[in-house]
Amino acid sequence: GQNIDQPTEMTATEGAIVQINCTYQTSGFNGLFWYQQHAGEAPTFLSYNVLDGLEEKGRFSSFLSRSKGYSYLLLKELQMKDSASYLCAVRDVDQTGANNLFFGTGTRLTVIP
Amino acid sequence: DADVTQTPRNRITKTGKRIMLECSQTKGHDRMYWYRQDPGLGLRLIYYSFDVKDINKGEISDGYSVSRQAQAKFSLSLESAIPNQTALYFCATSGSTGTAYNEQFFGPGTRLTVL
Numbered sequence A: 001g002q003n004i005d006q007p008t009e010m011t012a013t014e015g016a017i018v019q020i021n022c023t024y025q026t027s028g029f030n031g032l033f034w035y036q037q038h039a040g041e042a043p044t045f046l047s048y049n050v051l052d053g054l055e056e057k058g059r060f061s062s063f064l065s066r067s068k069g070y071s072y073l074l075l076k077e078l079q080m081k082d083s084a085s086y087l088c089a090v091r092d093v094d095q096t097g098a099n100n101l102f103f104g105t106g107t108r109l110t111v112i113p
Numbered sequence B: 001d002a003d004v005t006q007t008p009r010n011r012i013t014k015t016g017k018r019i020m021l022e023c024s025q026t027k028g029h030d031r032m033y034w035y036r037q038d039p040g041l042g043l044r045l046i047y048y049s050f051d052v053k054d055i056n057k058g059e060i061s062d063g064y065s066v067s068r069q070a071q072a073k074f075s076l077s078l079e080s081a082i083p084n085q086t087a088l089y090f091c092a093t094s095g096s097t098g099t100a101y102n103e104q105f106f107g108p109g110t111r112l113t114v115l
Helices: none
Strands: A004-005 A009-011 A017-026 A032-037 A044-049 A051-059 A060-065 A069-074 A084-093 A099-103 A106-113 B005-008 B008-013 B021-025 B033-040 B042-051 B056-057 B065-070 B073-078 B087-094 B111-112
Touching: A004 A084, A009 A017, A009 B008, A017 A032, A017 A084, A017 A106, A032 A060, A032 A069, A044 A051, A044 A060, A044 A069, A069 A084, A084 B042, A099 B042, B005 B087, B008 B021, B021 B033, B021 B087, B021 B111, B042 B065, B042 B073, B056 B065, B073 B087
Parallel strands: A009 A106, B008 B111
Antiparallel strands: A004 A017, A017 A069, A032 A044, A032 A084, A051 A060, A060 A069, A084 A099, A084 A106, B005 B021, B021 B073, B033 B042, B033 B087, B042 B056, B065 B073, B087 B111
């Protein structure tokens, strides 16, 4: 089975840096995704890691350690518009043998002035 | 124009009614997915289709059926809706494995309430 854990809620201050952690236990592994989802809207793709290390994309960075089953999303220079849920998803083989995404429950980030 | 569209965006129905949710995409992707999202449970896969002739059950397919009418269209049906099917439903698409990311692109969602 797949088990993906992330904190339910976080609060951070505008202009600061916040790190959202994700730990996973899956039978296989074929990549980890981070998605951003504003309330009532569709998830949108933020980042992808398949090898260990840090991937940087503007204000957003994502880190992966496959041996530890651990990833984090780092958001710098926080803006009010960054208030959203952040979803961690692992691509793994399902019961049919196909690669599919398995999502954590999401971390709701609130940015305060 | 949106690449992945869903209709209706909101629907309120009664227990026992048949409901169809529709999804269309202009991204030219082969793969399409239906998810439901519930508070505290995250996104869960209902059904997926890797091409027009391929339909597969996901994690929570009981009570649902799907139809892949064309590469661009994938419909989800609730044959006899029940209250615990009240949720936010998302359609998603992706290209074939082999690209660097093969990330999924999501539609705007359908909020379904079953009374």
